[in-house]
Amino acid sequence: MSTTSEAAFETAIEYHVLEHGYIRVDRDGFDRERAIFPAAVLDFIRATQPREWFRLEAFHGSHTGDQILTDLCKWMDANGALATLRHGFKCYGRALRVAFFKAAHELNPELEAHYARNTLGITRQLHYSPRSEKSLDVTLSLNGIPIVTLELKNPLTGQTFDDARRQYRRDRDPREPIFEFKRRTLVHFAVDTESVWMTTRLAGGATQFLPFNRGFDGGAGNPPDPAGRTYKTAYLWEETFQRDSLLDLLTRFLHVQTDEKRDDQGRQARTESMVFPRYHQLQAVRTLVEAARTEGPGNNYLVEHSAGSGKSNTIAWLTHRLASLHDASNQRVFDSVVVVTDRVVLDQQLQDTIYQFEHKRGVVQKIDESSRQLAEALESAVPIIITTLQKFPFVSKQLLKLSEERGAIGTGTLPARRCAVVIDEAHSSQGGETATDLKEVLGGEALLKEAQRRVVEEGREDLEELFREMAKRGRQANLSFFAFTATPKHKTLAVFGRDGQPAHRYTMRQAIEEGFIHDVLQSYTTYATYFRLLKACDDDPNVERKKAARALARFLRLHPHNIAQKTQVMVEHFQTVTRHKIGGRAKAMVVTGSRLEAVRYKQSFDRYIHEKGYPIKTLVAFSGTVQDDKLPDVTYTEEGMNLGIREKRLPEHFATPEYRVLLAAEKYQTGFDQPLLHTMFVDKRLAGIQAVQTLSRLNRIHTLKEDTFVLDFVNDRDEIHDAFKAYYEGATMGEEVDPARMYAIKSEVDAFGVYLAEEVARFTEVYFKPRQRQSALDHQAMNAALDPAVSRFSARLEEGPDEAELWRGKVQAFLNLYAFLSQVIPYQDSDLERLYVYLRHLATKLPRRTSGAAYEFDDEVKLEHYRLQKISEGSISLKEGEARPLDGPAEVGSGALREDAVLLSQLIDIVNERFGTDFNQADQLFFDQIVEAAMTDESLRLAAAVNPGEKFELLFRNVLERLFVDRIDQNEEIFVRFMNDTPFQKVVTTWMADEAYRRLRADGLAATAPSEATTPQLRLVDGLPASRYVTCVPFVPLRAAAGAFGDAQHVDETEFEWVELETRHRLRRGMFVAQVVGKSMEPQIPDGAFCLFASPVTGTRQGRTVLVQLRDAADPETGNRYTVKRYEKREGGGWRLLAPLEDHSHARESGFRADHHCQRQCGRGPGDRRTRGSHWHDATYGGR
Structure with a gap:
């Protein structure tokens, strides 16, 4: 019988490493007081440094060994084992080494020989303590110095890595010589057959372990061995502890990191930690370095690492490796490494880390003064340069000035150099002309040579500058880009990825599951604002619809009552819940929609907190100055409202216990790292990458931080889910942009006739001199x-402003597409480059259409009704649903079209509809009544008979607005909260216009050609059709009738047959066909008809369903059996059952909407008012 013991696990590890260059080191040779293997240390020094040994022996004689060991241990106690392994120690003035490491090249045979003499040893069950017989399962040593310990556990015997971690915490005294921080062993692993965890500092119960796992299926853990031959964790000893790998870790990865932070009393606190890379960091750096070594310069690499990945250290390790990287011919791959970042903390971290590796200054230079400083560093080929992207546009001029100061004639270009560019947060660094300037500067003479090559090929010396401009956009043979981001855009994946894939990925899901960041969607509460506005002035001026609608929305957002109500909700939540989190130290951020809102909220918060006497202090963050139209003589600044706290000091003050709430407008929503931030109150529209970046401010971990909380006044849960889902398990690139589309847009831009070809040529002839x-x-x-x-554009703007603005949008679309595609595709079309440069400059000179006066409705409008209501709370699960691929740049631009003028009263009604309450069944009836009323309008009847649908909608808009105004008092809760979403007015107008047009056209055709009317067909199909929800829907085999309200029942669509049907409705998921049986209150639905149902829908009758399977029992409400019942909403709430209609014409006059309710949370849709056959009724009904 095979053994399943822990000893067998030890044996498997030992067997492998002994087979791959390790030696077995006897545990009896361990000096427990010194915590070294003395014989191994002395053997190594004697063998590799005989001259120093001989000279020391001449002085110390037989005591030489003891003296060396004494001085070595003192040195390690003072300077640390890692520094001693790297740089050696001194014994009586003689420099001795206890390890040799590989150089970046192989040009030193003596060093190579010394490296080969390193001895890696393994010891099982090492008794390490001078005071007890406790033992370590496995200890790894280098030349007699212990560096790694392992505690092994075997799940087959009921123990896991958790038991190993517990053993380190409870049974391994950090005061033992072998465990003293920095002085001996460097890293400790808790290992079982499934998982690996590590720590570099034992601290009893406070010991912090980090996972050292590979990740599996986008999440935490380890994949099974594909060959089925070994443990899931075998990579630890087969890869990480492999001889060259472990020595590489010691010399190029492990380092001591010093952090300086202020404590709760504002005092500076200094902490040290030993950094050992997590598995993904190690793999990412080695993957990128090996690719750069074999592929050489001229390539792009994307690193998609989530927040919590330790990106700063990964960049530091990669930068150091690239700066010293040599290829197979022992030639340097890069002359300089340029790190592009806006993070001020990264430069010092890089300098400190690399100093430990190199032990010399001057390797890293931070560019924090001017573009001249950057030009000097680039010209001097400083190995590692840290700078921002914004300094590059001015470097060429500085290079010319430097040449002039030396009395030389310069070209403004760098000599031929190979550079690695490491980009921190690539999603904000790959687009625009500034990024192109970086390529031009670093391209240097290589760009010049490429341009000259094209000159020779095409025989056009006058186009050298044009060819150079084209060359700088694409990939350059002397530049490699290493782009880091947690949230790549489509452009990022296309420019830096390989076939849309990153070179390495560490997902948000893995970071959450491994505990490096919090899932900020675990506790997400949404509120909705319901309101009604009234016109408060006597006159009724004409206003531009869209601009005035924005002004009305602004009126509500800044209304004192709105701000006061939300302030109360936020402050009370903070006082009762947030304040007690994270050991009573939790903080909150309020994300506001504008700078003025931030000012108003700051005032409202402080006033409410003062009235309540709560111990809370706030800070506000916004840029520049703000003027409030309520107090035109007062100017607000961030520093002034924060009582003199300067902008740069704000994060430092917010970190103190004194300040608990930060109110921010377009600040601190990216890159802000505050682990005590627990709660976020969102009063701003967030979408896509901005939603992920903003809400992720909460995800930083803290020892006492157990959860986070979001209270959102604006955004929809589904949209937030979709935004995060795109990055949860790694971003995917959507459909690639078709290059042919750019030429199509160019043709449309050309055809408008604003510019002439000779004008483009004249401009670019000067530009490219x-x-x-x-x-x-x-x-x-x-x-x-x-x-x-x-001038031509100005004339066109006067003649047809809409067309002119659309053309402006197409120009911008062309510019966007060319700027993107020229980075991906090596265009050789110089005409495109000319047109791009011409249009880029022309666009800045084109006049804008006058927008008219800004609207202020403080006196013309008043807030009549306001309600703030909690809509949902709980977790937004990222494990559900499919990720949406990232979209590429828009193919067409859009101009700002002029809106029709409307009466202010009408606009107020429309805004009420857009920003009001949620739909219910009565609302649906209300919409249908409006359509029915519109059909009685003779002008609309005539328009429908002689016009296509698009022109009909233009006339319908005017009638629709009147109909809404006429009926606004019939339904006070028809306002739907779609703030900052697809405009409600546009959606409703389009739907109602289409519905009225269809019905009017159908009426006209039926009256003139009744014999041509057709009966829709319904046909069963075999199996599961490919055209699901295109021409086919499920057929639910229930005989439906409206009866008593009952509980919902889940129906699985895959259990049913499918039917193909003819319908004018656009089918969608959730629709199905069922048969209704019995007499209907609406005569258009005959007994036994098959009807099309849709789901889901908002609005319920006490949360119950009303389409139920046919029973023998009669309907308890009527005593009859009806397929469809009619209800009317009562004033003050509740429902009243209406009498049945007697004929179809009466139904038309009433204009009601029949609502079916089904067992699977059905939905609603636009209903057909005509009977189209006795067996198949082409209408969509629904309910919930």
Whole structure:
């Protein structure tokens, strides 16, 4: 019988490492007081440094060994084992090494020979303590110095890595010589056959372990061995502890990190930690380094690492490796490494980390002064340069100035150099002309040579600057980009990825499951604002719809009652819940929609907190100055409202116990790292990547932080889910942008006739002049070449502003597409580059359409009704649903079209509809009544008979607005809260216009050609059809009748047959066909008809369903059996059952909407008012 003991696990590890270069080190040779293997240490020094040994022996004689060991241990106690392993120690003035490591190249045979003499040893059951016989399962040593310990557990005997961690915490005294921080062993692993965890510092019960797992299916854990031959954790000893790998870790990865933070009393606290890379960090750096070594310069690499991945250290390790990287021919791969970042903490961390590796200064230079400083560093080929992207546009001029100061004639370009560019947060660094300037500067002479090559090929010396401009956009042979981001955009994946995939990925899901960040969607509460506005002035002015609607929305958002109500909700939640979190130290952030809102909220918070006497202090964050139209003589600044706290000091003050709430407008929503931030109150529209970045401010971990909380006044849960889901298990690139589309847009831009080809040529001839021929007159010449097109556009703007604005949008679309595609596709079309440069400058000169005066409705409008209501709470699960691929750049632009003028009273009604309450069944009846009323309008009847649908909608809009105004008092809760979503007015107008047009056209056709009317067909199909929800829906075999209200029943659509049907409705998931049996209150639905139902829908009758399976019992409400019942909403709430209609014409006059309710949380849709056959009724009904 095979053994399943822990000893067998030890044996498997030992067997493998002994087979791969390790030696077995006898545990009896361990000096427990010194915590080393003395014989192994002395053997190594004697064998590799005989000259030093001989000289020391001449002085110390037989005591040489003891003296060396004494000085070595003192040195390690003072400087640490890691520094001693790397740099050696001194014994009586003699420098001795206890390990040799590989150089970046292989040009030193002596060093290579010394490296080969390193001895890695394994010891099982090492008795390490001078005071007891406790033993370690496995100890790894280097030349007699213990560096790694392992505690092994075997799940087959009922123990796991948790038991190993508990053993380290409870049974391994950190004061033992072998465990003293930095002085001996460097890292400790808790290992079972499934999982690996590590720590670099034992601290009793406070010991912190980190996972060292590979990740599995986008989450935590380890995959099974694909060959089925070994443990899931075998990578630890087969890969990580492999001889070259472990020595590489010691020399190029492990380092001591010092953090300085202020404690609760504001005092500076300094902590040290030993950093050992997590598995994904180690794998990412080694993967990228090996790719750069074999592929050389000229390639792009994307690293998609979530927050919590330890990106700063990964960048530091990668940067150091790239700066010293040599290829197979022992030639340096890169002359310089440029790190592009906006994070001020990264430069010091890089300098400190690399100093430990190199033990010399000057390897890293931070560019924090000017573009001249950057030009000097680049010219001097500083190994590692840290800078921001914004300094590159000015480097060429600085290079020219430096040449002039030396009395030389310069070209403004760098000599031929190979550079690695490491980009921190790539999603904000790969687009625009600034990024292109970086490529131009670092491209240097290589760009110049490429341009000259094209000159020779095409025989056009006058186009050298044009060819250079084209070359700088694409991939360059002397530049490699290593782009890091947690939230890549489509452009990021396309530009830096390989086939849309990153070179390495560490997902948000894995970071959450491994405990490095919090899942900020675990506790997510949404509120909705319901309100009604009234016109408070006597006159009724005409206003531009969209601009005035925005002004009305702003009126509500800034209304004192709105702010006061939300302030109360937020402050009370903070006082009762948040304040007690994280050991009573939790903080909150309020995300506001504008700077003025931040000012108003700051005032409202402070006033409410003062009135209540709560021990809470707030800070506000916004840029620039703000003026409140309520107090035009007062100017607000961040520093002034924060009582003198300067902008740069705000994070530091917010970290103190004094301040608990930060109210922010467009600040601190990316890159802000505050672990005590527990709660976020959101009063701003968030979407896509912005939602992920903003809400992720909460995800930082803290020892006492157990959860987070979001209270959202604006956003929809489903949209937040979709935004996070795109990055939860790694981003995927959607459909690639078709390059042919750019040429199609170019043709549309050309055809508008704003510019002439000769004007483009004249402008670009000046723009692309060789630098030595440029003069002060060039500026006026370029403006003169643009002015004719500006004049033509101005004339077109007067004649047809909508068309002119659409053209402006297409110009922007062309610019966006070319700027993106030219980074991906090596275009050789110089005409495209000319047009791009011309249009980029023309776009800045084109006049804007006058937007008219801004609207202020403080006196014209008043808030009549206001209600703030909790809509949902609980977790938004990211494990459900499918991730949406990231979309590419828009193919077409859009201009700002002028809105029709409407009466202020009408607009108020429309805004009430857009920003009001949720739909219910009565609302649906209300909409249908409006459509029915519109059908009685003779002008609409005539318009439907002679116009296509698009023109009919234009006329319908005017009638619709009147109908809404006429009926607004019939339904006070028809306002739906779609703030900042697809405009409610547009959706409703389009739907109602289509519905009225269809019905009017159908009426007309039926009256003139009744014989041509067709009966829709319904046909069963075999199996599961491919055209599900296109032409087919499930057939639910229930005989339905409206009866008593009952509980909902789940129905699985895969259990049913499917039917193919003819319908004018656009089918969607959730629709199905069922048969209704019995007499209907609406005569258009005959007994036995098959009807199309839709789900889901909002609005319920006490949360129950009313479409139920047919029973023998009669309907308890009527005593009859009805398929459809009619209800009317009562004033003050409740429902009243209406009498049956007697004929179809009466149904038309009443204009009611029949609502079916089904067992699977059904929905509603636009209903058909006509009977279209006795067996198949082409209408959509629904309910919940």
